[in-house]
Amino acid sequence: KEEKNIHFEIKTHGLRSEVGPVSLVVNACANRDLHENVVGVCFVAQDITGQKIVMDKFTRIEGDYKAIVQNPNPLIPPIFGTDEFGWCSEWNPAMTKITGWNRDEVVDKMLLGEVFGTHNACCRLKNQESYVNLGVVLNNAVAGNEPEKVPFGFFGRSGKYVECLLCVNKKLDREGAVTGVFCFLQLASHELQQALHVQRLTEQTAMKRLKALAYLKRQIHNPLSGIIFSTQMMEGTELGPEQKRLLQTSTLCQHQLRKILDDSDLQTIIDGYVDLEMIEFTLHEVLTASISQVMVTSNGKRIQIVNDTAEDVLSETLYGDSVRLQQVLADFLLISVNFTPNGGQLVVVANLTKDQLGQSVHLAHLELRITHAGGGVPEAMLNQMFGNEEDASEEGISLLISRKLVKLMNGDIQYLRVAGGSTFIVTVELAAANGPDSRN
Secondary structure (H helix, E strand, O other), rough: EEEEEEEEOOOHHHHHOOOEEEEEEEEEEEOOOOOOOOEEEEEEEEEHHHHHHHHHHHHEEEEEEHHHHOOOOOOOEEEEEEEOOOOEOOOOOOOOHHHHHHHHHHHHOOEEOOOEEEOOEEEOOOOHHHHHHHHHHHHHHHOOOOOOOEEEHHHHHOEEEEEEEEEEEEEEOOOOOOEEEEEEEOOOOOOHHHHHHHHHHHHHHHHHHHHHHHHHHHHHHHHHHHHHHHHHHHHHHOOOHHHHHHHHHHHHHHHHHHHHHHHOOOOHOOOOOOOOOOOOHHHHHHHHHHHHHOOOHHHOOOEEEOOOOHHHHHEEEEEEEHHHHHHHHHHHHHHHHHOOOOOEEEEEEEEEEEOOOOOOEEEEEEEEEEEEEEEOHHHHHHHHHOOOOOOHHHHHOOOOOOOHHHHHOOEEEEEEEEEOOOOOOOOEEEEEEEOOEEEE
């Protein structure tokens, strides 16, 4: 009788002892003579050592895979997977625990749409964006991109919302072809859940503030339009010199307010992406409008504001963005008034030097000094002006924006502390008409 496919191993010796045993599959049959008597045994062997090594490795991997995916140990994370066509092929006990759906209820269903989806799915996603994002992450894994942890959330069978981090890895066969994906969920710890909760509250608060800001800007525009119309109507009436001056100051303040309301994105100013206007003006107009914006506060504190600028500098014809310059000066004036003691004094001085650029145009270097009594502006607020602190106050943000506008005018801000007072020094570059080389 012939014996087939008998497997046994032969121990190796000498130089081959370190390689390990040789695995053979043997067929054995009897040798007979002419009278059919058994005279020996014939062995035909096939060396399957290499194949056995591969199969043993595969068996170990398969065992490890089952030990991980099908292990109910609570230390094993939630794992699910798909085949190359997107059908759910894996769903471990940890997934059953957090979703409430058993393995046999989800396996062989489409992962996108039937298992995770927005309508009639086992695990409902919050919105269409979450559905699209999940599809993108799965496709990226199939395409061979490096796995990354992305925020993921869904509603379980009980209606409880589960927040976690999702990591997707591609699944390969022996030839390296993609046969599906494995997905691992990292459940949010108590600390992470708390952080996510705080983040959601912060986002909700920010959204409420944006809506409130949009409402305020909209509502301010309407009465501002009425004020502008009333001002235009008054310009057509008979007014005295003082009334005309006050009306002009009011008009300049209205232009400034409209400009600020049109600033929809402060980050563009911080990044330096703001177009400046080039219009004709005098420093007298800008200073008058800027000082008028702090008179109510200064009168309440009995602070005397002195404009000590020479008349020829005030009347000099300049070219540049007068509204932005007016905004900057008003801001630094208000900060100075706020930190000037009651009954103190605030002095404004402007100096102008010019460099000739052509036959009729000069580059004007304007320096304005705002000197006030008292201890001065706190160091923390000055740091905010220079962008050295992330958590800036309203005053700090205002100073930061003003400094950025000054930088756009090829200038800068300095703050000097001296005994008994402090000084803001604002320098900007403007254009000026042809005239004397220097005015101080």
